[in-house]
Amino acid sequence: MKPGTVFRLTxxxxxxxxxxxxxxxxRNSELFGELYPWLLVVNSVALVALxxxxxxxxxxxxxxxxxxxxxxRITVRLVTMFIVLAVVPVSVVYYFSIQFLDRGIxxxxxxxxxxxxxxxxxxxxxxxxxxxxxxxxxxxxxxxxELADVPxxxxxxxxxxxxxxxxxxxxxxxxxxxxIIATSSxxxxxxxxxHLPEDDVLLQVRMGRPYVGLDPIGDEGLxxxxxxxxxxxxxAPDQRILQTLYAVPPRLNDLAEQVQxxxxxxxxxxxxxxxxxxxxxxxxxxxxxxSLLFAVWSAFYAARRLVxxxxxxxxxxxxxxxxxxxxxxxxAGNDELxxxxxxxxxxxxxxxxxRDEAKGSQAQVENQRAYLETVLARLSSxxxxxxxxxxxxxxxxxxxxxxxxxxxSYSGKPLLMVTEHHxxxxxxxxxxxxxxxxxxxxxxxxxxxxGPQGRQVLTCSGATLPGGQGxxxxxxxxxxxxxxxxxxxxxxxxxxxRRLAHEIKNPLTPIQLAAERLRRKLEPGLExxxxxxxxxxxxxxxQQVSAMKAMVNAFNEYARPPRLELAMVELNRVVQEVxxxxxxSEDGPRIxxxxxxxxxxxxxxxxxxxxxxxxxxxxxxxxxxxGERCHLVLRxxxxxxxxxxxxELQVADHGPGFGEEVMDHLFEPYVTTKAKGTGLGMxxxxxxxxxxxxxxxxxxxxxxxxxxxxxxxxxxxPLERIAKGGx
Amino acid sequence: xxxxxxxxxxxxxxxxxVTVIVLMSVSAPAVAAGPGFTLAGADVRNDDSGVYVDARFxxxxxxxxxxxxxxxxxxxxxxxxRVLRVRDWWWDSELAGSDVRTELRYHALSRRYVVMHHxxxxxxxxxxxxxxxxxxxxxxxxRAIDRxxxxxxxxxxxxxxARLDVDALPYPLRTVALVSPEWRxxxxxxxxxxxx
Numbered sequence: 001m002k003p004g005t006v007f008r009l010t011x012x013x014x015x016x017x018x019x020x021x022x023x024x025x026x027r028n029s030e031l032f033g034e035l036y037p038w039l040l041v042v043n044s045v046a047l048v049a050l051x052x053x054x055x056x057x058x059x060x061x062x063x064x065x066x067x068x069x070x071x072x073r074i075t076v077r078l079v080t081m082f083i084v085l086a087v088v089p090v091s092v093v094y095y096f097s098i099q100f101l102d103r104g105i106x107x108x109x110x111x112x113x114x115x116x117x118x119x120x121x122x123x124x125x126x127x128x129x130x131x132x133x134x135x136x137x138x139x140x141x142x143x144x145x146e147l148a149d150v151p152x153x154x155x156x157x158x159x160x161x162x163x164x165x166x167x168x169x170x171x172x173x174x175x176x177x178x179x180i181i182a183t184s185s186x187x188x189x190x191x192x193x194x195h196l197p198e199d200d201v202l203l204q205v206r207m208g209r210p211y212v213g214l215d216p217i218g219d220e221g222l223x224x225x226x227x228x229x230x231x232x233x234x235x236a237p238d239q240r241i242l243q244t245l246y247a248v249p250p251r252l253n254d255l256a257e258q259v260q261x262x263x264x265x266x267x268x269x270x271x272x273x274x275x276x277x278x279x280x281x282x283x284x285x286x287x288x289x290x291s292l293l294f295a296v297w298s299a300f301y302a303a304r305r306l307v308x309x310x311x312x313x314x315x316x317x318x319x320x321x322x323x324x325x326x327x328x329x330x331x332a333g334n335d336e337l338x339x340x341x342x343x344x345x346x347x348x349x350x351x352x353x354x355r356d357e358a359k360g361s362q363a364q365v366e367n368q369r370a371y372l373e374t375v376l377a378r379l380s381s382x383x384x385x386x387x388x389x390x391x392x393x394x395x396x397x398x399x400x401x402x403x404x405x406x407x408x409s410y411s412g413k414p415l416l417m418v419t420e421h422h423x424x425x426x427x428x429x430x431x432x433x434x435x436x437x438x439x440x441x442x443x444x445x446x447x448x449x450x451g452p453q454g455r456q457v458l459t460c461s462g463a464t465l466p467g468g469q470g471x472x473x474x475x476x477x478x479x480x481x482x483x484x485x486x487x488x489x490x491x492x493x494x495x496x497x498r499r500l501a502h503e504i505k506n507p508l509t510p511i512q513l514a515a516e517r518l519r520r521k522l523e524p525g526l527e528x529x530x531x532x533x534x535x536x537x538x539x540x541x542x543q544q545v546s547a548m549k550a551m552v553n554a555f556n557e558y559a560r561p562p563r564l565e566l567a568m569v570e571l572n573r574v575v576q577e578v579x580x581x582x583x584x585s586e587d588g589p590r591i592x593x594x595x596x597x598x599x600x601x602x603x604x605x606x607x608x609x610x611x612x613x614x615x616x617x618x619x620x621x622x623x624x625x626x627g628e629r630c631h632l633v634l635r636x637x638x639x640x641x642x643x644x645x646x647x648e649l650q651v652a653d654h655g656p657g658f659g660e661e662v663m664d665h666l667f668e669p670y671v672t673t674k675a676k677g678t679g680l681g682m683x684x685x686x687x688x689x690x691x692x693x694x695x696x697x698x699x700x701x702x703x704x705x706x707x708x709x710x711x712x713x714x715x716x717x718p719l720e721r722i723a724k725g726g727x
Numbered sequence: 728x729x730x731x732x733x734x735x736x737x738x739x740x741x742x743x744x745v746t747v748i749v750l751m752s753v754s755a756p757a758v759a760a761g762p763g764f765t766l767a768g769a770d771v772r773n774d775d776s777g778v779y780v781d782a783r784f785x786x787x788x789x790x791x792x793x794x795x796x797x798x799x800x801x802x803x804x805x806x807x808x809r810v811l812r813v814r815d816w817w818w819d820s821e822l823a824g825s826d827v828r829t830e831l832r833y834h835a836l837s838r839r840y841v842v843m844h845h846x847x848x849x850x851x852x853x854x855x856x857x858x859x860x861x862x863x864x865x866x867x868x869x870r871a872i873d874r875x876x877x878x879x880x881x882x883x884x885x886x887x888x889a890r891l892d893v894d895a896l897p898y899p900l901r902t903v904a905l906v907s908p909e910w911r912x913x914x915x916x917x918x919x920x921x922x923x
Contacts, residue, residue: 040906125836200855214837218850222837260836264799267835271798272899279902 008301015294018043019287043286050293057300070318071311075303082299087292094288101280109273118263125259129224129248133212136226136246139166141210144230144242147173155182163244169223170194170245173230176206181240186247195245197227205229205241215245222248222256309337316344326352382478385465390414390436393473402458402480403428404451424451428458428478435462436474446481455664457482493669493683497559501552508545508552515541554680558669564605564691571647571711572599574606575634578613589621589630596636602647602713604692612688613651615681616707620653622681623705630655639710646694646712657700666698685709762789764864764889764914771871771885771919778871778921780808784864784889784914791909792891795900801832803895804863806887810872810921813882822883823872828892831863864889883921888914 021039061079064072109115143162150158155173163171163184172183172194183194201211210228217223223245230240248256309332319327327348332341373396376383382399384407386392391414395407405422415433419426427447435443444461462476519538526534572595579591617632624630635650658666667686669679682698685707689696694711770781784806788796796802806827811819828845839852840859853859877883890913893904904910 122835126838129836198851198853198855198858200858213839213854215839215852216834216837216841216850217852256836260834263835264832267799268897271795271800272897275903276899279899282902282906 004301008298012294015043015046015290018046019290040286043290047286047290047293050290050297054293054297054300057297061300069311070314071307074310075307078303078306079299082303083296086295086299090288090292090295094284097284098281101277101284105273105277109270114266115270118259118266121259122263125256129214129256133214133224133226136224136244137210137212137228140212140226140242140244141228143171143244144228147240147242148231152181156184159184166244167246168244169247170243172243174241174243176202176229176239176241178202194243195223195225197225197243201225201227202241206239214248217245220247221250221253224248306337308332309341313340313344316348320348320351325355380479382480383475384415384478385473385475386415386432386436387473390416390433392418399478402456402478422451424449428460431460432462432474432476455482456480457485489668490683490687494559497555497669501555501559504548505552505556508548512542512545512549515545554684558680558684558687565607566603566605568601568603569606569609570599571602571604571609571649572596572636574609575613575636575649578610578617579634582617587629589617589624589632591617592631592633594633594635596638599636599638599647600713602711604711608688608691612685612709615685616651619681619685620651620655620705623653623655625656644710644712646710649709649711650706651709652701652704652706654704657705658698663698663700667696762787762792762909763912766887766914766917769887769917769919771921773874773921775874777874778810778877778885780869780871780885780887781867782806782865782869782887782889783861786860786864788860789909789912791907792912795896796831796833799833799835800897800900801830801895802863803892804829804831804889805892806864806866806869806889808869808871809886810877811884811886813884819884822876825869825871827866827869829863829866830895831859877921885919885921886916888916890914 018039061072061075065076143166146162147155147158159171159173159182162168163186168186170183170185173181175181178196178199180194180196185194195215195217197211201213204211205227206229208229210226212224212226215223215225225243225245227241227243230242232240247253309329312329312332316327316329325348328345329341332338376394376396377398379396379398382402383394383396384392384399385394391412392407392410393412400407403418403422403425405418405425410418415429419429427449431445431447435445441464442462444459447458447460449456449458457480459479459481460476462474465473465475467473515538519534522534523531575593575595579593582588582591613634620632621630631654633650633652635648635652637648637650639646639648667682669683686696689709689711692711694709696707696709698705698707700706764784764786767783767785768781769783772779772781788802792802806829807824808826809824810822812822813819830843830845832841833839834841834852837852839854840856841850841852842859842862843850851862853862871885891910893901893910896904896910900910
């Protein structure tokens with residue numbers, strides 16, 4: 001049991017005990033009569049305490065109501081209801097009880113005929129005694145007259161006689177001062193101390209007025225006392241007084257006593273009706289007030305107890321509505337409210353569980369999405385997802401790289417918008433639109449784009465995504481196979497070159513030897529013009545065979561497998577050395593150097609780089625129109641761009657530039673516009689660059705052409721290459 | 728009756744015989760306007776055997792009490808006498824306590840007031856109410872304490888007061904009497920030092 005409940009029960013019992021004692025005290029009980037004031041005080045203190053408690057509860061409730069605390073409204077309603085339920089019936093009972101008390105007691109005492117009967121009996125008794133008193137007064141006055149001349153000494157004898165004659169129980173003669181002269185009594189022992197009258201009576205008699213009255217004398221019953229002035233003995237200085245006591249006859253005495261007692265009792269009781277009413281009213285009011293206040297106080301308590309689960313439920317519901325799932329309420333007994341609270345707790349627990357599960361699923365989905373994104377991001381293939389309306393939904397980094405644009409800025413926009421800034425993507429967009437409109441759920445197609453990076457060969461494959469409204473759409477996977485095709489082409493060319501060299505080189509030496517032999521054998525036998533013809537023909541054969549050999553060697557060089565001798569070098573120095581070789585001659589190229597001083601060292605095959613530079617310079621020199629001096633700029637730069645970290649080498653000339661027709665096949669063998677040359681210069685350059693994992697581009701400037709070689713500086717260099725480089 | 732001012736040590740010590748220690752009356756006569764009891768006269772006498780008190784109180788009944796008396800309700804008076812030993816450092820200790828109880832009621836048939844002394848059983852009747860009240864609130868020769876009990880060293884005080892005995896009222900009246908000042912009729916304690 002809670003301390004609060006124990007306190008209330010104790011208080012209730014104390015109050016009940018106090019009220020019980022109060023009701024006991026109003027009865028005839030000495031002990032509780034003494035306790036009564038204390039009970040009144042205790043009950044009054046309890047009354048004040050209850051009033052204070054109620055005031056405190058009321059203040060607290062109003063404060064809660066003002067704050068808008070959950071459950072305060074229903075508490076106010078319940079308290080009001082309880083108070084009305086307690087106060088109204090109790091007030092009705094109180095009103096009728098008071099009325100009943102008031103009227104009942106009044107009616108009991110006022111409307112009874114005994115009062116009149118008793119009044120009449122008393123007056124009748126008094127009247128009957130008055131008759132007797134007059135008679136006895138006359139008798140006493142007669143005796144007084146007879147005593148007039150009796151001297152004091154004879155008085156006892158005379159008195160005895162007169163008393164017996166008159167039938168008095170006591171006869172006394174005294175002076176006006178009250179001093180007894182003689183007395184005679186029916187009972188001899190009483191004669192010693194006669195029943196003296198009070199001073200007022202003596203005073204009255206002294207003034208000459210006789211006195212007669214009824215006097216209840218102790219246990220001896222009613223007596224009629226008569227005092228009359230009596231003439232003194234002759235020569236006596238003062239007046240005498242004769243007092244005579246006549247006993248009322250026993251039967252009459254009994255009757256008179258009964259009348260007196262009944263009358264006194266009735267008077268007392270009717271007088272006490274008022275205090276009785278007041279006592280009852282006080283007790284009843286106190287009991288009622290205490291009960292009522294206790295009921296009111298209990299109403300607060302009961303309402304609070306009753307509303308507590310409702311308040312918890314309201315708070316809990318508000319908390320759940322605010323997103324605080326899993327809120328558990330304190331248990332609230334086994335009644336319907338308790339059931340409600342238990343149900344709420346169960347519901348809240350399940351909601352929290354469902355939320356946790358949803359969170360888990362979401363996290364799982366997020367993880368999968370992140371996983372897919374990571375996988376997509378690491379794919380070399382570009383992936384592009386479109387929704388049903390053709391808007392860009394998802395893409396990966398590779399897609400942006402392949403298309404050479406930032407797809408993020410087109411997120412959620414139609415794919416068509418891409419062509420506004422990147423018109424070279426039009427074939428791709430047209431392909432996708434065409435395929436999306438078609439019925440095929442999967443497709444695959446190869447596509448060529450001509451963009452700023454040159455010709456790009458893409459293999460596109462698409463599929464319809466599952467999902468209905470809001471879902472669906474297409475996914476397109478794009479692979480840039482330009483490099484692959486190029487590599488295949490290069491490999492094919494390499495194979496052709498190798499086979500050609502092998503097949504051609506073999507007969508060349510016998511041809512050359514045969515021609516030289518022919519000249520040696522025939523030369524001595526011929527003269528004149530024949531000899532000259534022979535000489536010229538054999539010379540031509542030998543020269544062409546040499547040229548052919550050189551060409552075959554060049555093919556060999558192109559087709560041979562890469563074998564790099566890597567070493568850490570300063571590229572500027574290599575460029576400088578190569579440039580110095582061309583500085584000597586007047587008709588040689590004029591080389592201008594534009595070198596980056598802060599160029600870091602790089603791991604390259606120096607011989608190959610020299611060959612690359614020679615080839616490029618030679619290519620420029622050869623491209624220079626006859627009669628002009630070739631003007632070259634060799635430029636080195638250290639690049640640290642987002643997509644490239646390494647060294648950039650540019651060779652720019654002021655020549656006519658590359659022709660449009662060769663631009664696409666510039667780095668393929670036998671592509672040349674020059675009169676001289678094997679057509680393998682640029683393919684070899686490209687091969688060297690690729691052997692160094694670099695890239696090469698050629699472009700026409702406003703004046704001349706520019707070839708840009710980019711050699712990357714990878715953080716991780718393949719081990720075999722470092723070993724071979726002698727590092 | 729000889730009356731002198733209270734709170735004064737009156738008689739010098741005589742030999743061993745009867746010594747009137749204190750003879751006094753209230754200095755303030757019974758002029759109090761409110762109902763209650765005031766001491767009208769007192770006599771404290773001392774002899775070999777004990778200390779005796781005579782006292783008479785003036786009575787002013789309240790309206791309620793008068794009504795009750797006229798309606799036949801008997802009124803009980805308690806005249807309390809106690810002897811205290813005075814202690815400076817603690818409450819005074821009560822050596823002896825006694826009371827005199829008298830009852831006053833109206834006898835309707837004879838139209839007289841009857842005063843009865845409970846101790847002696849003596850009953851007197853009075854035609855006039857003031858005479859009856861005087862007899863009701865008087866005690867004569869009440870033995871307050873044995874002489875031997877106050878012969879030690881120390882200061883002794885005799886105290887007297889009169890009060891209407893509410894507990895003797897009929898029970899319906901008792902509740903009202905307890906809450907109503909009309910019924911709270913009591914004199915103060917009147918004190919006289921006793922010469923041990």
